[in-house]
Amino acid sequence: MGSEAVRPVVVGVDGSRSTPATVDLAVAEAIRHRAPLRIVHVWPGRYTGVFKGRTAVPTPADAKRLLEVTARRAELAAPDLPITTELREGGAANVLAQCSEEAELLVVGHRDNPFTRPSWGSTAAYLAHHSASPLLVNRGVAHDGPVVVASSARRSGSATLGYAFTEAALRGSRLVAVHMWARPGGADGAVPVVRAGGYAAERGEAAHRLREALERWSGQFPDVPVEQLLVSDLDLPYTIERASVRSRLLVAGIGETGRFSELLYGSVGPVPVGLRSSTCPALLVPAGWPVHPDGGHARVGARFS
Numbered sequence: 213m214g215s216e217a218v219r220p221v222v223v224g225v226d227g228s229r230s231t232p233a234t235v236d237l238a239v240a241e242a243i244r245h246r247a248p249l250r251i252v253h254v255w256p257g258r259y260t261g262v263f264k265g266r267t268a269v270p271t272p273a274d275a276k277r278l279l280e281v282t283a284r285r286a287e288l289a290a291p292d293l294p295i296t297t298e299l300r301e302g303g304a305a306n307v308l309a310q311c312s313e314e315a316e317l318l319v320v321g322h323r324d325n326p327f328t329r330p331s332w333g334s335t336a337a338y339l340a341h342h343s344a345s346p347l348l349v350n351r352g353v354a355h356d357g358p359v360v361v362a363s364s365a366r367r368s369g370s371a372t373l374g375y376a377f378t379e380a381a382l383r384g385s386r387l388v389a390v391h392m393w394a395r396p397g398g399a400d401g402a403v404p405v406v407r408a409g410g411y412a413a414e415r416g417e418a419a420h421r422l423r424e425a426l427e428r429w430s431g432q433f434p435d436v437p438v439e440q441l442l443v444s445d446l447d448l449p450y451t452i453e454r455a456s457v458r459s460r461l462l463v464a465g466i467g468e469t470g471r472f473s474e475l476l477y478g479s480v481g482p483v484p485v486g487l488r489s490s491t492c493p494a495l496l497v498p499a500g501w502p503v504h505p506d507g508g509h510a511r512v513g514a515r516f517s
Contacts, residue, residue: 219316219345220250220296224308224335226321227257227264227278234321234350235282237493239289241348244382247316248294251282254304275299305338315345322351340496343466346375351491354460358386358439361463363425373425374503376463377433379495385460386437389426392448393418418442456491466496 223238225231235251242249256270257263263278279297286295300307312318320336339347361376373389380387393415422440430438443451455462 218247219314220248221245221317221319222250222252222311222315223319224304224311224321225251225253225257225278225282226304227259227274228321229260230321230350231263231282232285234319235285236289237348237350238319239286239293241317241319242293243290245316248296249286250315251279251286251295251297252300252308252311253279253298254300254302254307305335308335308339309342309344312339312343312345312347317346317348318343319348319350322349340466343496344498346498346501347466347496349494349496351456351493354492355458357458357460358388359383359461359463360388360390360455360459362465363389363391363422364465370425370428371499371501371503372463372465372497373429375495375497375501377429377436378503379461379463380436381433383460386439388439388441389422390441390443390451390455391418391422392445393442415442459492461492462494464494464496466498
Protein backbone atom coordinates (compact mmCIF):
# COMPACT_ATOMS: atom_id res chain seq x y z
CA MET A 213 0.00 0.00 0.00
CA GLY A 214 1.08 3.58 -0.56
CA SER A 215 1.60 6.19 2.12
CA GLU A 216 -1.70 7.99 1.44
CA ALA A 217 -4.89 6.92 3.19
CA VAL A 218 -7.18 4.94 0.92
CA ARG A 219 -10.93 4.76 1.37
CA PRO A 220 -12.00 1.11 1.12
CA VAL A 221 -14.88 -0.50 -0.68
CA VAL A 222 -17.07 -1.71 2.20
CA VAL A 223 -19.39 -4.68 1.77
CA GLY A 224 -22.03 -5.60 4.31
CA VAL A 225 -22.68 -9.35 4.66
CA ASP A 226 -25.48 -10.97 6.66
CA GLY A 227 -25.28 -14.67 5.85
CA SER A 228 -28.25 -14.66 3.46
CA ARG A 229 -28.18 -16.66 0.24
CA SER A 230 -27.21 -13.54 -1.72
CA THR A 231 -24.05 -13.02 0.35
CA PRO A 232 -21.58 -14.86 -1.98
CA ALA A 233 -22.75 -12.91 -5.04
CA THR A 234 -22.63 -9.64 -3.09
CA VAL A 235 -19.04 -10.35 -2.02
CA ASP A 236 -18.08 -11.18 -5.62
CA LEU A 237 -19.57 -7.87 -6.75
CA ALA A 238 -17.67 -5.97 -4.05
CA VAL A 239 -14.39 -7.65 -5.07
CA ALA A 240 -14.94 -6.61 -8.69
CA GLU A 241 -15.68 -3.03 -7.60
CA ALA A 242 -12.59 -2.87 -5.37
CA ILE A 243 -10.43 -3.99 -8.29
CA ARG A 244 -12.16 -1.57 -10.68
CA HIS A 245 -11.72 1.36 -8.28
CA ARG A 246 -8.25 0.22 -7.17
CA ALA A 247 -9.25 0.32 -3.51
CA PRO A 248 -8.91 -2.17 -0.62
CA LEU A 249 -11.90 -4.27 0.48
CA ARG A 250 -13.42 -4.25 3.96
CA ILE A 251 -15.98 -6.95 4.81
CA VAL A 252 -18.36 -5.92 7.60
CA HIS A 253 -20.88 -8.06 9.45
CA VAL A 254 -23.35 -6.70 11.98
CA TRP A 255 -24.15 -9.47 14.44
CA PRO A 256 -26.51 -11.29 14.45
CA GLY A 257 -27.26 -12.12 10.82
CA ARG A 258 -29.58 -14.54 9.05
CA TYR A 259 -27.14 -17.43 8.50
CA THR A 260 -28.93 -19.43 5.83
CA GLY A 261 -27.54 -22.02 3.45
CA VAL A 262 -23.81 -22.74 3.84
CA PHE A 263 -23.53 -20.11 6.60
CA LYS A 264 -26.16 -21.66 8.88
CA GLY A 265 -24.88 -22.46 12.35
CA ARG A 266 -25.49 -25.57 14.40
CA THR A 267 -27.66 -23.83 16.99
CA ALA A 268 -31.12 -22.31 16.67
CA VAL A 269 -29.89 -18.91 17.88
CA PRO A 270 -26.92 -17.32 16.03
CA THR A 271 -23.75 -17.09 18.10
CA PRO A 272 -20.65 -14.89 17.82
CA ALA A 273 -18.85 -17.98 16.53
CA ASP A 274 -21.28 -18.07 13.60
CA ALA A 275 -20.50 -14.42 12.88
CA LYS A 276 -16.76 -15.04 12.89
CA ARG A 277 -17.15 -18.06 10.64
CA LEU A 278 -19.20 -15.99 8.20
CA LEU A 279 -16.44 -13.38 8.00
CA GLU A 280 -13.77 -16.07 7.57
CA VAL A 281 -15.67 -17.79 4.75
CA THR A 282 -16.45 -14.59 2.88
CA ALA A 283 -12.89 -13.28 3.28
CA ARG A 284 -11.53 -16.55 1.93
CA ARG A 285 -13.86 -16.32 -1.05
CA ALA A 286 -12.63 -12.79 -1.76
CA GLU A 287 -8.98 -13.85 -1.42
CA LEU A 288 -9.43 -16.67 -3.92
CA ALA A 289 -11.02 -14.27 -6.41
CA ALA A 290 -8.36 -11.56 -6.00
CA PRO A 291 -5.16 -12.77 -4.26
CA ASP A 292 -3.46 -9.35 -4.48
CA LEU A 293 -6.42 -7.38 -3.12
CA PRO A 294 -5.95 -6.01 0.45
CA ILE A 295 -8.83 -7.46 2.49
CA THR A 296 -9.87 -6.81 6.09
CA THR A 297 -12.88 -7.96 8.12
CA GLU A 298 -14.81 -6.23 10.86
CA LEU A 299 -17.43 -7.59 13.28
CA ARG A 300 -19.84 -4.97 14.64
CA GLU A 301 -22.87 -5.04 16.93
CA GLY A 302 -26.00 -2.96 16.68
CA GLY A 303 -28.64 -2.21 14.09
CA ALA A 304 -27.45 -3.16 10.62
CA ALA A 305 -28.81 -0.03 8.92
CA ASN A 306 -27.25 2.39 11.41
CA VAL A 307 -23.90 0.59 11.57
CA LEU A 308 -23.53 0.39 7.79
CA ALA A 309 -24.48 4.06 7.49
CA GLN A 310 -21.62 4.82 9.90
CA CYS A 311 -19.26 2.66 7.83
CA SER A 312 -20.23 4.60 4.70
CA GLU A 313 -18.75 7.77 6.20
CA GLU A 314 -15.24 6.43 5.55
CA ALA A 315 -15.95 4.32 2.46
CA GLU A 316 -15.22 4.80 -1.21
CA LEU A 317 -18.25 2.66 -1.95
CA LEU A 318 -20.76 0.74 0.17
CA VAL A 319 -22.03 -2.57 -1.26
CA VAL A 320 -25.05 -4.43 0.14
CA GLY A 321 -27.28 -7.25 -1.03
CA HIS A 322 -30.88 -7.56 -2.14
CA ARG A 323 -33.45 -9.81 -0.48
CA ASP A 324 -32.97 -13.54 -0.97
CA ASN A 325 -35.58 -13.85 -3.75
CA PRO A 326 -36.05 -10.70 -5.85
CA PHE A 327 -38.75 -12.40 -7.94
CA THR A 328 -41.22 -12.99 -5.10
CA ARG A 329 -39.94 -10.20 -2.83
CA PRO A 330 -38.84 -7.44 -5.22
CA SER A 331 -38.45 -4.65 -2.66
CA TRP A 332 -34.97 -4.14 -1.25
CA GLY A 333 -35.72 -4.60 2.44
CA SER A 334 -35.48 -2.15 5.33
CA THR A 335 -31.67 -1.95 5.57
CA ALA A 336 -31.01 -1.17 1.91
CA ALA A 337 -33.99 1.20 1.77
CA TYR A 338 -32.66 3.11 4.79
CA LEU A 339 -29.19 3.34 3.25
CA ALA A 340 -30.74 4.61 0.01
CA HIS A 341 -31.49 7.83 1.91
CA HIS A 342 -28.70 7.95 4.50
CA SER A 343 -25.50 6.49 3.03
CA ALA A 344 -22.68 9.04 3.08
CA SER A 345 -20.87 7.28 0.22
CA PRO A 346 -22.17 5.87 -3.06
CA LEU A 347 -24.35 2.82 -2.40
CA LEU A 348 -24.29 -0.23 -4.68
CA VAL A 349 -27.14 -2.73 -4.23
CA ASN A 350 -26.63 -6.20 -5.65
CA ARG A 351 -29.89 -7.21 -7.36
CA GLY A 352 -28.54 -9.75 -9.82
CA VAL A 353 -26.10 -10.17 -12.68
CA ALA A 354 -25.24 -7.17 -14.86
CA HIS A 355 -26.34 -7.42 -18.48
CA ASP A 356 -24.56 -6.44 -21.69
CA GLY A 357 -26.55 -3.24 -22.10
CA PRO A 358 -25.60 0.34 -21.23
CA VAL A 359 -25.14 2.16 -17.95
CA VAL A 360 -28.44 3.98 -17.31
CA VAL A 361 -28.55 7.14 -15.20
CA ALA A 362 -31.58 9.05 -13.96
CA SER A 363 -30.84 12.73 -14.50
CA SER A 364 -32.76 15.49 -12.76
CA ALA A 365 -31.05 18.03 -15.08
CA ARG A 366 -30.49 20.19 -11.99
CA ARG A 367 -27.17 21.44 -10.64
CA SER A 368 -27.65 19.34 -7.50
CA GLY A 369 -27.65 16.22 -9.69
CA SER A 370 -24.28 16.92 -11.28
CA ALA A 371 -22.48 14.43 -9.04
CA THR A 372 -24.82 11.66 -10.15
CA LEU A 373 -24.13 12.37 -13.81
CA GLY A 374 -20.38 12.61 -13.26
CA TYR A 375 -20.32 9.32 -11.37
CA ALA A 376 -22.36 7.63 -14.11
CA PHE A 377 -19.96 8.88 -16.79
CA THR A 378 -17.03 7.49 -14.79
CA GLU A 379 -18.74 4.13 -14.34
CA ALA A 380 -19.49 3.93 -18.05
CA ALA A 381 -15.85 4.77 -18.84
CA LEU A 382 -14.58 2.11 -16.41
CA ARG A 383 -16.85 -0.49 -18.01
CA GLY A 384 -16.27 0.59 -21.62
CA SER A 385 -20.02 1.07 -21.96
CA ARG A 386 -22.32 3.61 -23.51
CA LEU A 387 -24.42 5.80 -21.23
CA VAL A 388 -28.17 6.37 -21.43
CA ALA A 389 -29.38 9.47 -19.56
CA VAL A 390 -33.05 9.25 -18.58
CA HIS A 391 -34.85 12.46 -17.67
CA MET A 392 -38.37 12.33 -16.24
CA TRP A 393 -40.54 15.07 -17.70
CA ALA A 394 -43.87 16.17 -16.22
CA ARG A 395 -46.20 18.92 -17.31
CA PRO A 396 -46.15 21.81 -14.81
CA GLY A 397 -49.34 22.17 -12.80
CA GLY A 398 -50.77 24.95 -10.69
CA ALA A 399 -49.60 25.46 -7.13
CA ASP A 400 -53.14 24.70 -5.91
CA GLY A 401 -53.26 21.39 -7.79
CA ALA A 402 -55.38 22.69 -10.66
CA VAL A 403 -55.11 21.00 -14.04
CA PRO A 404 -52.60 22.96 -16.19
CA VAL A 405 -53.98 25.01 -19.03
CA VAL A 406 -53.33 23.36 -22.40
CA ARG A 407 -52.47 25.74 -25.20
CA ALA A 408 -51.78 25.02 -28.84
CA GLY A 409 -48.18 23.87 -29.27
CA GLY A 410 -47.61 23.97 -25.52
CA TYR A 411 -46.80 20.27 -25.18
CA ALA A 412 -44.03 20.39 -27.75
CA ALA A 413 -42.57 23.57 -26.24
CA GLU A 414 -42.53 22.18 -22.70
CA ARG A 415 -40.97 18.91 -23.83
CA GLY A 416 -38.40 20.86 -25.83
CA GLU A 417 -37.45 22.83 -22.72
CA ALA A 418 -36.95 19.58 -20.81
CA ALA A 419 -34.74 18.23 -23.59
CA HIS A 420 -32.71 21.44 -23.54
CA ARG A 421 -32.15 21.18 -19.78
CA LEU A 422 -30.95 17.61 -20.18
CA ARG A 423 -28.53 18.54 -22.97
CA GLU A 424 -27.08 21.34 -20.86
CA ALA A 425 -26.61 19.01 -17.89
CA LEU A 426 -24.79 16.47 -20.07
CA GLU A 427 -22.53 18.94 -21.90
CA ARG A 428 -20.16 19.45 -18.97
CA TRP A 429 -19.45 15.76 -18.52
CA SER A 430 -19.49 14.83 -22.19
CA GLY A 431 -16.54 17.16 -22.72
CA GLN A 432 -14.59 15.45 -19.93
CA PHE A 433 -15.50 11.93 -21.11
CA PRO A 434 -15.31 12.21 -24.92
CA ASP A 435 -14.96 8.44 -25.35
CA VAL A 436 -18.29 7.65 -23.64
CA PRO A 437 -21.19 7.49 -26.15
CA VAL A 438 -24.28 9.17 -24.69
CA GLU A 439 -27.94 8.67 -25.51
CA GLN A 440 -30.73 10.89 -24.17
CA LEU A 441 -34.15 9.59 -23.22
CA LEU A 442 -37.08 11.76 -22.12
CA VAL A 443 -39.93 9.93 -20.38
CA SER A 444 -43.12 11.18 -18.79
CA ASP A 445 -43.78 10.67 -15.10
CA LEU A 446 -46.42 8.08 -16.01
CA ASP A 447 -43.92 6.03 -18.04
CA LEU A 448 -41.10 6.12 -15.47
CA PRO A 449 -41.99 2.91 -13.52
CA TYR A 450 -42.15 0.85 -16.74
CA THR A 451 -38.91 2.43 -17.98
CA ILE A 452 -37.14 1.42 -14.76
CA GLU A 453 -38.40 -2.16 -14.99
CA ARG A 454 -37.19 -2.52 -18.57
CA ALA A 455 -33.83 -0.89 -17.81
CA SER A 456 -33.36 -3.25 -14.84
CA VAL A 457 -33.35 -6.33 -17.05
CA ARG A 458 -31.37 -4.85 -19.94
CA SER A 459 -28.64 -2.67 -18.37
CA ARG A 460 -25.23 -3.14 -16.83
CA LEU A 461 -25.95 -0.68 -14.06
CA LEU A 462 -28.67 1.74 -12.91
CA VAL A 463 -27.42 5.03 -11.40
CA ALA A 464 -29.51 7.57 -9.48
CA GLY A 465 -29.10 10.24 -6.83
CA ILE A 466 -29.28 9.57 -3.11
CA GLY A 467 -30.98 11.75 -0.55
CA GLU A 468 -34.04 12.29 1.57
CA THR A 469 -36.23 12.55 -1.53
CA GLY A 470 -36.00 11.10 -5.01
CA ARG A 471 -38.71 9.28 -6.92
CA PHE A 472 -36.31 7.25 -9.05
CA SER A 473 -34.58 5.64 -6.06
CA GLU A 474 -37.91 5.07 -4.31
CA LEU A 475 -39.23 3.24 -7.36
CA LEU A 476 -36.07 1.11 -7.34
CA TYR A 477 -36.29 -0.05 -3.74
CA GLY A 478 -40.03 0.18 -3.13
CA SER A 479 -41.40 -2.33 -5.62
CA VAL A 480 -44.46 -4.14 -4.32
CA GLY A 481 -46.01 -7.41 -5.38
CA PRO A 482 -44.52 -10.19 -7.53
CA VAL A 483 -42.52 -9.36 -10.63
CA PRO A 484 -44.58 -9.80 -13.84
CA VAL A 485 -43.88 -13.06 -15.65
CA GLY A 486 -42.45 -11.25 -18.67
CA LEU A 487 -39.86 -9.48 -16.50
CA ARG A 488 -38.64 -12.45 -14.45
CA SER A 489 -35.03 -12.06 -15.40
CA SER A 490 -31.99 -11.12 -13.35
CA THR A 491 -32.05 -7.40 -12.56
CA CYS A 492 -28.83 -5.40 -12.76
CA PRO A 493 -27.15 -3.72 -9.76
CA ALA A 494 -28.35 -0.26 -8.71
CA LEU A 495 -25.98 2.53 -7.68
CA LEU A 496 -27.10 5.59 -5.68
CA VAL A 497 -24.80 8.62 -5.43
CA PRO A 498 -24.90 11.29 -2.69
CA ALA A 499 -25.29 14.90 -3.78
CA GLY A 500 -21.93 16.63 -4.09
CA TRP A 501 -19.83 13.47 -4.27
CA PRO A 502 -16.70 14.63 -6.17
CA VAL A 503 -15.52 12.98 -9.36
CA HIS A 504 -12.12 13.37 -11.08
CA PRO A 505 -12.27 12.22 -14.71
CA ASP A 506 -8.50 11.79 -14.93
CA GLY A 507 -8.17 9.72 -11.77
CA GLY A 508 -11.45 7.89 -11.38
CA HIS A 509 -13.64 8.72 -8.44
CA ALA A 510 -12.12 11.48 -6.35
CA ARG A 511 -12.06 9.67 -3.02
CA VAL A 512 -9.50 7.10 -4.16
CA GLY A 513 -6.06 7.94 -2.83
CA ALA A 514 -3.09 5.58 -3.06
CA ARG A 515 -3.33 2.42 -5.13
CA PHE A 516 -2.35 -1.13 -4.41
CA SER A 517 -0.12 -3.04 -6.79
